[in-house]
Amino acid sequence: MIEVKEVRKRYRGRVVLNGLSFTAEKRCITCLIGMNGAGKSTVMKAIMGLVPVKEGGILIDGQSPGKAVYEKISFVPDRLTMPLGMKMSEGLTFMADFYECWNAERAVELMRFFRLDEREKIGNLSKGMAAKFNLVLGLAQNSDYVLMDEPFSGIDLFSREMIADVFSSELIEERGVLLTTHEVGEVEHLIDKAVIMHNGQAAMEFECETMRSEQGKSIVDVMREVYSR
Ligand SMILES: Nc1ncnc2c1ncn2[C@@H]1O[C@H](COP(=O)(O)OP(=O)(O)OP(=O)(O)O)[C@@H](O)[C@H]1O
Numbered sequence: 001m002i003e004v005k006e007v008r009k010r011y012r013g014r015v016v017l018n019g020l021s022f023t024a025e026k027r028c029i030t031c032l033i034g035m036n037g038a039g040k041s042t043v044m045k046a047i048m049g050l051v052p053v054k055e056g057g058i059l060i061d062g063q064s065p066g067k068a069v070y071e072k073i074s075f076v077p078d079r080l081t082m083p084l085g086m087k088m089s090e091g092l093t094f095m096a097d098f099y100e101c102w103n104a105e106r107a108v109e110l111m112r113f114f115r116l117d118e119r120e121k122i123g124n125l126s127k128g129m130a131a132k133f134n135l136v137l138g139l140a141q142n143s144d145y146v147l148m149d150e151p152f153s154g155i156d157l158f159s160r161e162m163i164a165d166v167f168s169s170e171l172i173e174e175r176g177v178l179l180t181t182h183e184v185g186e187v188e189h190l191i192d193k194a195v196i197m198h199n200g201q202a203a204m205e206f207e208c209e210t211m212r213s214e215q216g217k218s219i220v221d222v223m224r225e226v227y228s229r
Pocket residue numbers: 011012016034035036037038039040041042043
């Protein structure tokens with residue numbers, strides 16, 4: 001389980017996370033939802049140790065983040081961070097050299113699934129192709145958790161459906177997924193749990209199915225309630 005406990009984060013004195021707490025479990029797709037600038041990417045980066053957090057705590061399966069823990073988590077940032085001059089094949093080799101948990105067979109399977117040609121230069125990829133390659137890099141690691149920052153951003157409908165298929169496939173099944181998205185209405189059926197961020201805190205954390213069956217509310221309904229408070 002990923003546990004975010006009472007995390008506070010300021011950027012140059014401005015409070016972005018103000019005692020944020022939530023959990024993301026294995027075998028569960030958890031979605032962080034919030035307006036632009038709510039701090040979603042900041043939380044992702046904090047979990048990955050990419051931005052320092054002085055107050056509050058983050059635990060992964062009960063352990064504080066460190067090298068061993070980071071082998072358990074893969075992070076798909078909101079844009080590709082590979083050099084643009086590299087071919088995708090070189091990017092895959094780089095990942096294989098760098099990550100002990102790299103699963104080359106799965107990488108090949110994913111490249112085929114997304115119909116990506118590894119001979120293509122990264123700099124020549126369209127936005128959607130780059131997003132898919134970014135997902136390959138994250139999902140081909142044998143990690144227990146996958147963090148994805150805006151995996152659907154700027155991607156056409158059919159490619160979104162392809163990415164959505166990955167969520168319900170065996171590529172994810174046993175893992176815990178924590179993602180951010182603005183396409184809440186579209187991905188609602190894929191998400192198990194929602195965490196609505198507001199004023200630097202988790203204003204609501206709920207199981208989507210329970211919310212639907214017991215209160216008849218969609219995630220968007222709950223968002224409207226939270227933001228109109
Ligand atoms: N490195 C930084 N230095 C200063 N301020 C920052 C930095 N990174 C983020 N911020 C600020 O922190 C706030 C939260 O940013 P963050 O990117 O986490 O939001 P977000 O919820 O992911 O937004 P969006 O939905 O627009 O992607 C914003 O006001 C942003 O300007």
